[in-house]
Amino acid sequence: MMRTGTIFLLLTAVVACNQYRGLPEPEADNDWKVRPLQAKPQDLSGDPQRGLEYLIYGDYIGSGIPFEFLEKKLGDFQDTVLAREGNNRRLPYTFNAFSAPNGVEVVSGNCFTCHAGELNGEIVLGLGNSRSDFQDKMTFQARMMNFFVKLKYGKKKPERAAFNDFGHYYKAMAPKVQTDNPGVNPAFRLEEACANFRDPVDLTYRKDAHFRSMKYTLASDVPPLWNLDKKPALYYNGMGRGAFTKLLMQAAVLGIPDSTQARLVHERFHDVIAWAASLQPPAYPQQIDPAMAATGQELFEEHCSKCHGSYGEDEHYPGKLVSLEVVKTDPYYARYFSSASGLADWYNRSWFARSAPQSRLYPSDGYMAPPLDGIWATAPYLHNGSVPDLESLLDSSQRPTYWQRRPGSHSYDYERLGWQYGVPAKGKGQQVYDTTLPGYGNQGHYFGDELSREERRAVIEYLKTL
Numbered sequence: 001m002m003r004t005g006t007i008f009l010l011l012t013a014v015v016a017c018n019q020y021r022g023l024p025e026p027e028a029d030n031d032w033k034v035r036p037l038q039a040k041p042q043d044l045s046g047d048p049q050r051g052l053e054y055l056i057y058g059d060y061i062g063s064g065i066p067f068e069f070l071e072k073k074l075g076d077f078q079d080t081v082l083a084r085e086g087n088n089r090r091l092p093y094t095f096n097a098f099s100a101p102n103g104v105e106v107v108s109g110n111c112f113t114c115h116a117g118e119l120n121g122e123i124v125l126g127l128g129n130s131r132s133d134f135q136d137k138m139t140f141q142a143r144m145m146n147f148f149v150k151l152k153y154g155k156k157k158p159e160r161a162a163f164n165d166f167g168h169y170y171k172a173m174a175p176k177v178q179t180d181n182p183g184v185n186p187a188f189r190l191e192e193a194c195a196n197f198r199d200p201v202d203l204t205y206r207k208d209a210h211f212r213s214m215k216y217t218l219a220s221d222v223p224p225l226w227n228l229d230k231k232p233a234l235y236y237n238g239m240g241r242g243a244f245t246k247l248l249m250q251a252a253v254l255g256i257p258d259s260t261q262a263r264l265v266h267e268r269f270h271d272v273i274a275w276a277a278s279l280q281p282p283a284y285p286q287q288i289d290p291a292m293a294a295t296g297q298e299l300f301e302e303h304c305s306k307c308h309g310s311y312g313e314d315e316h317y318p319g320k321l322v323s324l325e326v327v328k329t330d331p332y333y334a335r336y337f338s339s340a341s342g343l344a345d346w347y348n349r350s351w352f353a354r355s356a357p358q359s360r361l362y363p364s365d366g367y368m369a370p371p372l373d374g375i376w377a378t379a380p381y382l383h384n385g386s387v388p389d390l391e392s393l394l395d396s397s398q399r400p401t402y403w404q405r406r407p408g409s410h411s412y413d414y415e416r417l418g419w420q421y422g423v424p425a426k427g428k429g430q431q432v433y434d435t436t437l438p439g440y441g442n443q444g445h446y447f448g449d450e451l452s453r454e455e456r457r458a459v460i461e462y463l464k465t466l
């Protein structure tokens with residue numbers, strides 16, 4: 001009896017060890033300032049083209065609004081951005097029409113709702129969408145959508161079954177994603193709200209919430225996807241560890257019915273991550289002064305490389321997580337995950353963490369010093385998008401407390417590197433970014449202040465070349 005017990009214990013220990021083998025452990029959270037993160041090799045052997053096709057046609061959100069329900073409202077719309085085929089051609093590039101598990105064609109948002117941005121009048125896939133606006137309440141919309149789909153299809157029709165999961169999660173996330181600033185993206189709040197009503201093990205819907213969630217919505221800028229192959233960990237706070245394929249498919253919590261479906265989606269992300277790793281940043285489209293850029297490179301290597309790495313032939317990226325104490329940027333986003341949100345705990349008990357290949361969320365009180373490839377194009381800056389251009393990122397005295405982007409997709413400032421903006425006389429306004437709100441502060445990252453005006457100009461000239 002005793003022996004069997006011991007063997008059983010040993011076996012569970014072995015299974016547990018195997019389960020966690022190869023995954024970096026979270027760093028001990030004592031007194032730290034800057035820590036390089038250990039990269040886990042990612043499998044990038046998938047087919048990038050197939051990955052892109054899955055992203056723009058695929059079923060990774062699992063359920064959605066029946067296509068038939070929307071069809072009349074679409075009119076003669078033809079999308080020219082992705083030039084897709086079939087019913088997808090009739091949808092904006094930010095939506096996919098796909099078959100739900102029961103065969104009914106449904107429509108949901110896709111990754112490019114957030115991960116495609118407009119630059120110089122063109123949509124660039126992989127550039128973060130800094131134009132989204134989550135300031136309007138979505139609760140009424142979510143309730144109405146549920147009401148009308150249920151009214152039209154009753155209880156028994158397959159269209160209703162193909163909508164149900166999405167309907168639940170849409171209602172759950174709607175009250176949690178309203179932001180107080182334009183341009184910022186509450187993707188993790190959306191995920192948190194959906195995860196909250198999913199069984200972590202089999203991912204099925206459950207009526208009761210697992211954890212309490214704060215009322216106030218923190219949101220971030222959307223990072224570009226072309227740095228994926230350099231990063232040892234994902235997300236601004238470096239919390240995304242282990243298999244990136246699992247981390248990349250997190251948006252699936254918005255509608256997939258269960259872990260069986262999640263497994264099928266995950267197989268396709270083998271190709272999706274290969275696509276993301278194949279992305280290149282857009283090249284700076286105007287003249288660059290080579291002598292000034294060379295001076296800038298020297299200054300950069302002296303003042304910035306230890307955190308952001310070096311570029312060109314001898315590329316090196318140290319993958320450093322920098323504590324709040326050192327970087328001094330707004331702490332709320334990092335602290336939200338390390339001490340307030342129930343998401344990391346749910347995630348680390350969930351199918352995403354427990355089934356192979358494993359991934360984890362290890363939040364900490366710091367932010368990653370990101371790779372700066374294509375940085376000229378990714379305004380606004382810092383994790384919360386609180387700084388409109390690089391000139392003011394490097395000279396903190398120039399950062400506006402309130403600012404409003406000039407409208408139009410051609411309003412990029414190719415010298416200051418960022419969005420042209422105005423400073424509204426009264427401060428407030430629907431399209432004004434207010435840096436006095438909790439979580440949206442523009443303080444910190446004072447490393448450029450050490451340089452003179454001319455030196456900063458040279459560094460900016462160099463940044464155009466990355």
Ligand code: HEC
Pocket residue numbers: 060109110111112113114115185186187188190220221222223224225227228231233234235236237248249250251252272
């Ligand atoms: C609702 C908007 C939204 C959707 C939809 C969305 N994302 Fe994101 N994504 C974000 C935001 C915001 C972040 C930044 C969060 C952070 O880093 O803390 C992010 C981060 C990422 C990152 C990490 C990048 C890095 O450098 O750390 C990857 C990779 C990614 N998303 C891929 C995807 C893929 C693939 C999909 C579709 C399956 C997707 N996302 C759907 C908003 C979204």
Ligand code: HEC
Pocket residue numbers: 034236300303304305306307308322326327329330367368369370372375378380381382383384390393394445447448459
């Ligand atoms: C001690 C490490 C450290 C040093 C030194 C440093 N940075 Fe950073 N940098 C960071 C961290 C951490 C962030 C992310 C902060 C955040 O998002 O809140 C960052 C963010 C940035 C960003 C914004 C990235 C984005 O996508 O929004 C730019 C641009 C940047 N740094 C440029 C520089 C330049 C240029 C220098 C040298 C003058 C420099 N940094 C020096 C750690 C550092």
